[in-house]
Amino acid sequence: MTPVVLIAEELAPAALDVLACDFEVHHVDGTDRAALLAELADADAVIVRSATRIDAEAVAAAPRLKVVARAGVGLDNVDVAAATARGVMVVNAPTSNIVSAAEQAIALLLAVARNTASASAALKRGEWKRAGYTGVELQGKTVGVVGLGRIGVLFAQRMAAFGTRLIAYDPYVQPARAAHLGVRLVGLDELLRESDFISVHLPRTPETLNLIGEKELATVKPGVRIVNAARGGLIDERALADALADGRVAGAGLDVFVTEPTTSSPLFAFDNVVVTPHLGASTVEAQDKAGLAVARSVKLALQGEFVPDAVNVQAGGVVDEDVRPLLGLAERLGKVFTAVAGGIAASVTVEVLGEIVSHDVTVLKLAATKGLFTSVVEEQVTYVNAPQLAADRGVEVELVVDREVSDHHNLVTVRGELPDGRTVSVAGSVTTTGSRESRKLTRVDEFDLELDAGGVLLFFRYADRPGVVGALGSVLGEAGVNIAAMQVARREAGGEALMALTVDSSVDAELLSTVAEAIGSSRGSIVDLRDED
Secondary structure, three states: OOOEEEEOOOOOHHHHHHHHOOOEEEEOOOOOHHHHHHHHOOOOEEEEOOOOOEOHHHHHOOOOOOEEEEOOOOOOOEOHHHHHHOOOEEEOOOOOOHHHHHHHHHHHHHHHHOOHHHHHHHHHOOOOOOHHHOOOOOOOOEEEEEOOOHHHHHHHHHHHOOOOEEEEEOOOOOHHHHHHOOOEEOOHHHHHHHOOEEEEOOOOOOOOOOOEOHHHHOOOOOOEEEEEOOOOOOEOHHHHHHHHHOOOEEEEEEOOOOOOOOOOOHHHHOOOEEEOOOOOOOOHHHHHHHHHHHHHHHHHHHOOOOOOOEOOOOOOOOOOOOOHHHHHHHHHHHHHHHHHHOOOOOEEEEEEEEHHHHOOOHHHHHHHHHHHHOOOOOOOOOOOOHHHHHHHOOOEEEEEEEOOOOOOOEEEEEEEEOOOOOEEEEEEEEEEEOOEEEEEEEEEOOEEEEEEOOOEEEEEEEEOOOOHHHHHHHHHHHOOOOEEEEEEEEOOOOOEEEEEEEEOOOOOHHHHHHHHHHHOOOOEEEEEOHHHO
16 A cells, blocks of 8 residues: 555645655645544655644544654654654754854844844835945954854854854863864853844753853843844843833844743844744745655655654664663753753763673764753754764764673763863762563762752752852742752862752752852752753
């Protein structure tokens, strides 16, 4: 029987051509729920964009379904967990819009520099006011790039052609990699002080939310122009409005907002602010690339071949049943390592100890690598693209195995050396009681722990002394954050100590900093593992 591919939204003709030769192609209006569910009954694959919802009900209505494809970057309208539970592959097009997104940031920057939008509006009103819209040149100016992921790199490469000086803040990129791109890495404070233009290219995470707020905007170079075409919430919109009102910021270009869709914002009142309704991926080319990419992935999947853009299938062939429980642990350890280190190491070793190494555990290195980058890059990190993300940032990841282990039946350690010479390590183990598997964080650097590797975890280093736990509890209590579990580890009384705790709700960077200050910690770390629970 010829496999059936159901197209639920408009797809580029070239993408349809990829499918037509080998499959029976059906079409349905994905927003017509009843029609969608009826058509899914015979579908082997379904391709959607953003308007069609493929949830647990839709998956259950498709007994033959093998693959769900989203012709775009996000997967908000696809229930990946429901698909995975049914053994249905989910694919998307993670790089289809990166050029369009970079070009949108450049378009906003140029529009802000030359007052294009306000001058256009004035002329259309019948006003010829050249003097009122004098702009600035880019040549010779300093452009600060916040985030050197794929889109940030494309933006920087294009900005170089304007004769600008490029600096960047990204704690997860090695200096040598930045230098190769012609970009000088600096701290965020230095970038804010030196930049004539700032463009933000980061994912939205608890640590990046309101990364540029009132305090940061008070330190920027007077007359700076700021662009955000990445994610809403990276810049505090109220603080930006205040900085525009007092003249410290000369202009801003925004394609994204903390709440979307939105038609009301204090920023809309300023003539020197250019706004667009999240158009970063809205180009003909990006839409065509997305359609072609997922059509090719669907074809590979239905032909039983390797699928590069699968987001819920691990690479490396069949994984032994005894190794599977350690996949989630290794990925979590990678996330914890990045949070505790505050950056990506130049080299990382994934060490696996115990009888488990009698099986092929290569996939654990892949899982840990995926965890290392999940919270620090813009694109979705999969088992497939994780090695390339590491290579792009000059990070070498090595696997070491040894059958010998003392305290645990199996032990996975992620250890790395940071550019400043520090060595950071985190370790964990999986225990099985009946049908229940328990993932434990057992060590952070030299401190022994026994903490569930799940939920929202906070880590603080400080000088051991009375009253620290109370001070921490008071600050979190006043913020309405409940502590679910806590452990304190120390080498000796009065020496350096580590506090690790699990809390019941999100903690943003500002609260994390407040807690650290209250207990005399140089810095706090946060890692949100709730999606893994």
